[in-house]
Amino acid sequence: MLLIFPILLPMMVAIAMGFSRLNKQKANTAAIIGALVHVFASGLLMVAILDRQAIALWVGSWPAPAGICLVADYLSAVMVLITGVIHTAVIVYARKDIGSSQIQAGFYPFMQLLTAAICGAFLTGDLFNLYVWFEVMLMASFGIMVMGHFPGRMTGTVKYVTMNLLSTLLLITAIGLIYGLTGTLNMADLHEKMALVENTALVNSLALLLITAFGIKSALFPLFFWLPASYHILPVPVSAFFAGMLTKVGVYAMIRLFTLVFAGDTSMTQPTLMVLAVLTMVSGVVAAASQMEIRRILSFHIISQVGYMVLGLSLFTPLALAGTLVYLVHHIIVKANLFLVSGLIQKAAGSFDLKHIGSLYKTHGLLSAGFFIPAFSLAGFPPLSGFWAKLLIIYACLESRHYILGAVAALVGLMTVFSMIKIWSEAFWKPLPGNDATLVAVKPLSAWMMAPVLGLALITILIGLFMEPVCRVALVAGEQLMNPVQYILAVKGGG
Numbered sequence: 001m002l003l004i005f006p007i008l009l010p011m012m013v014a015i016a017m018g019f020s021r022l023n024k025q026k027a028n029t030a031a032i033i034g035a036l037v038h039v040f041a042s043g044l045l046m047v048a049i050l051d052r053q054a055i056a057l058w059v060g061s062w063p064a065p066a067g068i069c070l071v072a073d074y075l076s077a078v079m080v081l082i083t084g085v086i087h088t089a090v091i092v093y094a095r096k097d098i099g100s101s102q103i104q105a106g107f108y109p110f111m112q113l114l115t116a117a118i119c120g121a122f123l124t125g126d127l128f129n130l131y132v133w134f135e136v137m138l139m140a141s142f143g144i145m146v147m148g149h150f151p152g153r154m155t156g157t158v159k160y161v162t163m164n165l166l167s168t169l170l171l172i173t174a175i176g177l178i179y180g181l182t183g184t185l186n187m188a189d190l191h192e193k194m195a196l197v198e199n200t201a202l203v204n205s206l207a208l209l210l211i212t213a214f215g216i217k218s219a220l221f222p223l224f225f226w227l228p229a230s231y232h233i234l235p236v237p238v239s240a241f242f243a244g245m246l247t248k249v250g251v252y253a254m255i256r257l258f259t260l261v262f263a264g265d266t267s268m269t270q271p272t273l274m275v276l277a278v279l280t281m282v283s284g285v286v287a288a289a290s291q292m293e294i295r296r297i298l299s300f301h302i303i304s305q306v307g308y309m310v311l312g313l314s315l316f317t318p319l320a321l322a323g324t325l326v327y328l329v330h331h332i333i334v335k336a337n338l339f340l341v342s343g344l345i346q347k348a349a350g351s352f353d354l355k356h357i358g359s360l361y362k363t364h365g366l367l368s369a370g371f372f373i374p375a376f377s378l379a380g381f382p383p384l385s386g387f388w389a390k391l392l393i394i395y396a397c398l399e400s401r402h403y404i405l406g407a408v409a410a411l412v413g414l415m416t417v418f419s420m421i422k423i424w425s426e427a428f429w430k431p432l433p434g435n436d437a438t439l440v441a442v443k444p445l446s447a448w449m450m451a452p453v454l455g456l457a458l459i460t461i462l463i464g465l466f467m468e469p470v471c472r473v474a475l476v477a478g479e480q481l482m483n484p485v486q487y488i489l490a491v492k493g494g495g
Contacts, residue, residue: 005041014112035088042084049077054490065186069125074477089452094237114140156230167216188491204268217250221279232295236343244336273314281307322478323392330385337456354426361428373457385463
């Protein structure tokens with residue numbers, strides 16, 4: 001039953017909050033309590049996985065492989081847990097950042113529904129329900145994006161929804177073809193059935209179709225333009241949650257499918273993913289270098305960092321997949337935190353534009369630390385989590401003799417340093433334009449908003465300092481992905 005709680009709890013809270021959304025105080029309190037309970041349930045699931053390796057639940061007791069199946073292994077349990085952590089941080093931050101009108105419009109129920117859908121995508125064991133959870137994610141995220149009347153938001157929302165609808169169309173087309181080819185949509189069953197298909201050209205075509213579908217959701221090159229056009233126009237808690245979680249669901253789906261379903265012949269998928277990863281890394285980091293609006297810089301770096309994750313997947317080695325998992329966890333925490341920090345910068349300085357702010361280091365020392373830690377973790381400074389994540393990916397490149405890929409990964413890391421130093425020097429270090437430092441000094445920051453920023457920064461430090469146990473878990477996850485026997489046995493044995 002542990003498998004159902006990370007999905008069921010947010011849904012129950014969403015329904016309950018539909019009746020309390022007119023009372024801001026009650027809505028805030030209920031949302032925080034619901035988020036904390038969700039983290040607790042996700043933690044219990046993680047503990048169970050550490051003990052049993054993989055567990056499965058057949059909803060309604062339908063026999064395999066026909067029914068709705070929920071499955072958790074190391075990868076999915078970690079992703080569910082980190083979803084709960086980010087959801088809690090964002091909800092605490094939103095207590096002082098989201099206004100009554102947005103709460104009454106359904107902000108909290110939509111956030112709970114989005115969290116449930118993300119956890120559902122991480123835990124589902126069949127392709128059709130993966131499609132269903134993607135649809136629920138799209139509906140919930142669309143509901144959040146259209147709340148309020150803000151300049152430019154509708155344009156970004158249209159781009160976001162249009163591209164995701166295209167992705168959905170490609171996904172459901174691929175699912176239909178897979179079912180017609182194999183007679184099943186259960187991913188554990190597909191592991192065996194797909195290997196028996198003799199038409200390798202058709203299998204490779206389906207793989208490329210899914211790369212395109214999930215590439216849109218992950219913001220892979222050249223299909224990433226919707227992301228920087230939409231994330232920077234959202235309320236800060238929403239953009240932080242989107243930045244941390246949404247593209248990672250697409251990355252997760254690719255990891256799961258290309259290590260479980262399309263694991264036999266990688267002659268087509270491996271080079272395709274490698275090329276896309278490199279182009280995504282380079283295009284994202286180059287585009288970020290030309291921006292001066294903090295959230296747009298961070299948005300383009302989401303694209304760049306997704307490239308690292310796909311690069312790890314494309315190598316198809318246990319070490320590379322372990323590095324991908326570490327990178328996923330690191331990036332979710334760091335990127336969500338940086339978007340939260342951007343909101344605090346705007347509160348303190350009155351703008352997201354680096355040209356119009358400055359001197360925050362002198363006036364907001366705690367905020368400076370809250371930015372410095374995740375920013376330079378993103379850039380890969382030791383001993384922070386980003387250093388180890390990049391090191392694992394680069395070492396996996398060298399181990400598999402892809403030396404050029406390793407060099408590109410290192411170079412993109414150096415270019416990331418440039419963007420983080422630019423934000424630091426412009427927003428925190430340089431004098432405030434107009435020599436009027438009082439504009440910043442008179443704006444104290446809410447403890448409700450600082451607490452999640454400092455909490456996520458502390459997690460980033462702890463991951464970096466205690467990387468050995470983190471790596472052990474990640475290496476087990478990598479071995480599970482390369483050899484999914486436990487996952488398949490859990491599904492066929494019903495848990």
